[in-house]
Amino acid sequence: MALVIETERLTLRIRDERDAGWYRELVGERGEDFPTLEDSRARLARFRDLTIETGIGALAICRRAEGDTIGYCALIVGRASLDEPEVAFELLQRFHGHGYATEAAQALVVAAVATGRRRLWSTVGAWNAPSLRVLEKVGFRRHHSVTDDRGEVVYLVRDLQRDRPPDSTTSTLNSR
Template sequence: MTFAPMPDQLATERFLLTRERATDADWLAELFTTRGTGVVTPAMAQERIAGMHALTRDHGIGAYVLRPRDGGPPAGYAAIVVGRGTVEEPELAYELLPEARGRGYATEAARCVLGAAFATGRERIWATVRTWNTPSLRVLEKLGGFRVDRETTDDDGVVRWHVREERTVSP
């Protein structure tokens, strides 16, 4: 099946969501390092940016940087990626810098990105969240429409698979 590409830019009340730029490497490295899985360098973040650009070029999905409309620094990202899903049934992902958490930014951006993903013709979007990640689980709850499909376990613990389905209407 062929899907329309997602737009290069999206907008919410508080953010312009744009594709990642090479100049985003420093703050992305900081964000990825806050995960606690090791230090991520700007060069490593550049590799991630290149990978997202390839995903966008090849499949029309990818990451959007949350750029505040007031000109402040980026707050994080929201994305539609393959992740644990597929190109046909991709995964919603979002992540914020620590100072941007707890303000509804992830919900606002994820709602916008999710709508754009369904507008491509996709009918099913996944979100996989570790059971301990209460803030991300709250985002899915606020978005509405997600249901738990199953749980799996890997070396890092339990992953809860959430799915949202939206049937598109054929012309």
């Protein structure tokens, strides 16, 4: 997938060690222990390498006008697969509610179409209304749900065939 994407307000670019500061804050907001700066840098470098190796991964979400970084969006294998990956996104709390996740997720959908992929998935806690709404706004529909030790998880799917130009072939996966 493209590793730099421009949208109306945002630049999405590969997430790496330079993101350690806000990434620590984001992990803290999840209620998990703050990783040290050193651990964060190491973790982000591993993720970056994996992104380059597999062609999918996390992009930092940067606001162009303000010049700051507010979170990330990602294509990940997760509970799905490399050919039909999951979309994920996570923003620092103070940036919620401005349409940024929707703008970033829409750009990821377009980037996934450009790789030749046919479907995307997302798995979200049934309680997570904002995330479910973002996915709905970019064209995902509920597929099924499962209940595990963390509660009900909804699987959503986004068909990408409809976004393709009519004459495109199905053999473009190697352009990842």
